[in-house]
Amino acid sequence: MGIPLMDIRAQYAPLRAQLDAEITDILDTGTFILGPRVKAIESEVSARLDNRPCVGVANGTDALVIALQALGVGPGDEVITTPYTFYATAEAIARHGAVPVFVDIDPDSACIDPDLIEAKITDKTKVIIPVHIFGHPASMTTILTTAAENGLSVIEDAAQAFGAADGEWAVGTMADAATISFFPTKNFPGIGDGGMVVCRDAALGDLVRRLRFHGSEDKQTFTEVGYNSRLDEIQAAAVRTFLPHVNDWNDRRRQVADWYRECGLGEHVTLPVEKDAARHIYHLYVIRHPERDRIREMLVEEGIGAAAYYGIPMHLQPVFKDLGYSVGDLPVAEEWARTGLAIPMHPNLTREQVEEVVAATGRAVSRL
Numbered sequence: 001m002g003i004p005l006m007d008i009r010a011q012y013a014p015l016r017a018q019l020d021a022e023i024t025d026i027l028d029t030g031t032f033i034l035g036p037r038v039k040a041i042e043s044e045v046s047a048r049l050d051n052r053p054c055v056g057v058a059n060g061t062d063a064l065v066i067a068l069q070a071l072g073v074g075p076g077d078e079v080i081t082t083p084y085t086f087y088a089t090a091e092a093i094a095r096h097g098a099v100p101v102f103v104d105i106d107p108d109s110a111c112i113d114p115d116l117i118e119a120k121i122t123d124k125t126k127v128i129i130p131v132h133i134f135g136h137p138a139s140m141t142t143i144l145t146t147a148a149e150n151g152l153s154v155i156e157d158a159a160q161a162f163g164a165a166d167g168e169w170a171v172g173t174m175a176d177a178a179t180i181s182f183f184p185t186k187n188f189p190g191i192g193d194g195g196m197v198v199c200r201d202a203a204l205g206d207l208v209r210r211l212r213f214h215g216s217e218d219k220q221t222f223t224e225v226g227y228n229s230r231l232d233e234i235q236a237a238a239v240r241t242f243l244p245h246v247n248d249w250n251d252r253r254r255q256v257a258d259w260y261r262e263c264g265l266g267e268h269v270t271l272p273v274e275k276d277a278a279r280h281i282y283h284l285y286v287i288r289h290p291e292r293d294r295i296r297e298m299l300v301e302e303g304i305g306a307a308a309y310y311g312i313p314m315h316l317q318p319v320f321k322d323l324g325y326s327v328g329d330l331p332v333a334e335e336w337a338r339t340g341l342a343i344p345m346h347p348n349l350t351r352e353q354v355e356e357v358v359a360a361t362g363r364a365v366s367r368l
Ligand SMILES: Cc1ncc(COP(=O)(O)O)c(C=O)c1O
Pocket: 059, 060, 061, 062, 085, 086, 088, 089, 131, 157, 159, 160, 180, 181, 182, 183, 193, 194, 195
């Protein structure tokens, strides 16, 4: 039968009737863009994130692009970020003609190493973008202190980590802005493309709100060069349907992570860890092994989902070759890129399935 890496349809199955009814209602009313559901999801997410202004946009990439513009990033500016992320984080920086400056990652969390940031700050640095990668929160306390001491803004890329926390601090509430993706495989999903910008204050919220609609508040007067980047009503309806279940889904992801540990997966491979006061929500469950590719092949042969994410870290991507990075410059990110392997992680996994994945991984490792 196999065990997939993720199982979106199983997750949605109990909510299918609710989704169908929402979509039917949208078709009946004919309000597709910036209607009542977008307003509602913005305030519902805001209620979970310290009442910060939240603005729905077309996807998580646009959320980053718009947040960077709202914080004043333009050509020639430098933005410090992690090399171990989905390309969108770095692309959003380059989209503005700004320069991504990559800082190596913490060997345990795989998030940007906060102690290496200071050395990369120049008089051109404007923003730091930590990514809460795979659902593990970045070490925000040090990052925010470094940013404050140097007059920099911070954007949390929270595409993979809604519901995660660093101690008392919920992901999305710690910086000048945070960006969310509702891509269907995310831990807080929609049923298509969608995203959100979480803003530190009303002024930033208003600016982001204008930027998502061509730099206008009233569709008559245009004050900025903005975007056509709106969360649509169908996505808003889906995200609203899922929001009440995200905490439970995150808890179940954490339960699956516990099972992997209890079932002895750590005897075969290096397990993900939860650092210090972090609350990891395991958007992806990424194990590590020097023979990652062979293990992946053997798992897939046995019908077990396994995938290598971010196999080429950002500083070594062809698009950034002119930035002058070489192999070996950011060794920890390169090591994760070489050895990281995502194995099945979703809220519907059973303990029996986890036992099967652990046994298959053990078999794969013993055949190396
Ligand atoms: C870390 C990270 N940032 C940004 C994005 C971009 O989100 P989207 O696919 O919604 O544009 C993603 C999602 O793929 C992501 O994983």
